[in-house]
Amino acid sequence: MRYLPHTDVEVQQMLDRIGVSNIDELFSGIPEDCRLQKPLNLPTAKSESESMTMLRSLAEQNSRVSDWDAFLGGGAYNHFIPSAVDHLISRSEFYTAYTPYQPEISQGTLQAIFEFQTMICQLTGMDVANASMYDGASACAEAVLLAIRAGKKRQKVLLSQALNPQYRETVATYCRYLAVELVEVPTRDGVTDQAVLKTLLDDQTAAVVVGYPNYFGQIEDLAAIAEFTQAAGARLIAAASEPLALALFRSPGELGADVVVGEGQSFGIPLSYGGPGIGFFAVKKKDMRVLPGRLVGETLDQDGKRGFVLTLATREQHIRREKATSNICSNQGMCTLIVGIFLALHGKQGLRQLAEINYAKAAYARQQIGQLDGFEIAFSGECFNEFVVTCPEPVADLKMRLEQQGILAGIALGRDYQDLERGLLVCVTEQNSREQIDRLVSALAGGTV
Template sequence: MENDMRYLPLTDSDRQAMLATIGAASIDDLFVDVPAEARLAGTIPNLPDHASEMAVERHMAALARKNLSAGEAPFFLGAGAYKHHVPASVDHLIQRGEFLTAYTPYQPEIAQGTLQVLFEFQTQVARLLGCDVANASMYDGSTACWEAIVMARRITKRGKALLSSGLHPHYVSVAQTMAKFTGDDLAYETPELDSKTDSQKLIAAIDKDTSCVVVQYPDILGRIEDLTALADAAHAAGALLVAVVTEPVALGAIKAPGAMGADIVVGEGQSIGVGLQFGGPYLGLFACKQKYVRQMPGRLCGETVDAAGKRGFVLTLSTREQHIRREKATSNICTNSGLCALAFSIHMTLLGEKGLRALASLNHAMAVEAADRLAALPGVTLMNDSFFNEFTLVLPKDARDVVRRLADRGVLGGVSLGRLFPTAPQIGNGLVVAVTETVTAEDIDIFAKALEEELA
């Protein structure tokens, strides 16, 4: 106990007083929702009690050298996180002290810069997603997707959501986890290796209890479909259409979901301004129709004028529990990934509409080149009828083994469907390949030759 005092400055009596106040008999009572097999008994195995700072640095550096960095190999990974070129000016600007250290803008009179950035960000997101209004960002795409589902429940007063089989399985998993606490009924099936989406099946399943239909665009297999019919069917039954975009660069080339009738459009903003970063932090995008704005989670920045008539920015709507009573809150989101939102906004500003369209065109052109080359290999089939910068190949064997062997050869050759859907062996031969502007013709050649040899 004496050694712990440096880090845990509480006495046993302090702990007992705290437990008595909250009505718990022991500290273990606070962890009853964590399965016993997931709890650690005692200290972490094989971890030394102490080490010098230099020794720790050497050890961590050795571990880091085991990684194969995205910039060190032909890179074809996607499935929700994409390698794009981020201009150096983005990183330079977000590290300015007034941005990097700025806290959440509770006091608008001293946070005008932060509020203006978020206001401009909202405008960019609303235009990109084809909606009337966007909020000042969310944690990431998966949690934004869940927030859209519970927002639809608040609007429709219904508790059943239909999740497309083309929705990213990690997004589905997040929604299923959260639904355990809300009681929402989530209808979902794993996808099939088919160029056609499940839109007709979704339309047939819509009933009077459906709060929303959730569809990804482009979906996890890279398929693209006009959402108009799905939106019309949902609206006819009093339900909402939620569209999820994990690759926002695609919207420089294809029609925005909001323009096809989607009521709520959410997504992952990582592709624009934010690096891969080992999986985070990322950036959640959230937009909707104007009539639903008061049910939107998070917060909204607005433009106004001060007492002297000068333009100023304020938090117009703050419907999260940091600002209002918990029982009145639309969500308990405690951050809006503000620095990532700033990076998104700076990159988008540098691109402009013309630049975004050019970037999207380059992505698609490189993807078509790669798809043609790879589909010509013996035993390989291109599943997609249409795609943006991501498509699915069907291999003659389990794609997981192929991906591992390609990685051993220094080629990061896509994401196997067996990894994404471990309980669906019937689609285990599927390989999702992403091709962005960072891929070169040489990368495609190396990938194709390596894949052909692995399949021989």
């Protein structure tokens, strides 16, 4: 096997040095009744060429977004990935390293994470960002746990129903056996119903969680929500599953959010059937020492030279064990690297322009679809690159009809929202040309393309 370098002679030399006569003896610490008495029932080893053929054949049975007119979002977004990203992350000094426990030989990873933390702070308008979480949904759950920890015995958390349903499910899983009461807040015209939210907020409320943009692509009035949430002594958690919007709209930090979490997949990470992505997690200074996850900080070496280290580790599981702020041990190192490269390439102007393009494309599609007989744009407020269409026919039928024309029209909302049984969540990014949008519009109207 090409990954196993031992020759028979070497194996024998090593056994001799150890003082055993065969490899089996090395396993003598495993009692006989714990031994597997038969070979593993797995196929025999494939050559590199054979296994690639098998994998390619599986890959070819899938539907690449680029082979379709795809208008799918809902927490994973089809954005262009510059070639520079893939070239840089293919440097195996990055991807074959582990968590930077030995800072003297991990300064590459550490500086890249420090820069990532900085860019997340700049984008979200927050003071401190960690080295990342698994994904947006689990980051959102960790944010809820932070609010409970920091909330001085408050146990109620209010989740907007316009928060991504998978984020809500994940929060519910994380809180399943903890003393946390989760209450859902209904929406009104596609955004969190502020009047109801006010009535639900009380002196037991630790946090309010809203999407920004929310699951329907709508821009919530964070400033207003922050004001009365904080007046009630609770924290406002803003969750962004499409953070490209933050390059165009006012940042959650500026609008008063206490915690900003989200999914960074939009910034250069392949769709890859939904994972891996990257959760980002940012707070104001006051919550710095109750953050979950790894943190990289700047310091000096013995010679006074700048360097970076993992820091504030006393929050973490390897020191604090059951009293840690989280059980998380990973950061999504490779994904922080991708996000860092993507943001550095686009920079101050490019990210803004990319966001403007996404906004304009979605606005065009929304306006065109809104003019079709029988179709209605479900909500009136400002949105980013996603919006909800109310369809005149059952959404499953419509999706099937368009699929036959090479169009993946969007996400049916009926499964997650009973009152949106005819709702279709349409996503438009810079990857969708005007021709594609026009084909979608014409196909929705009943024409063929």
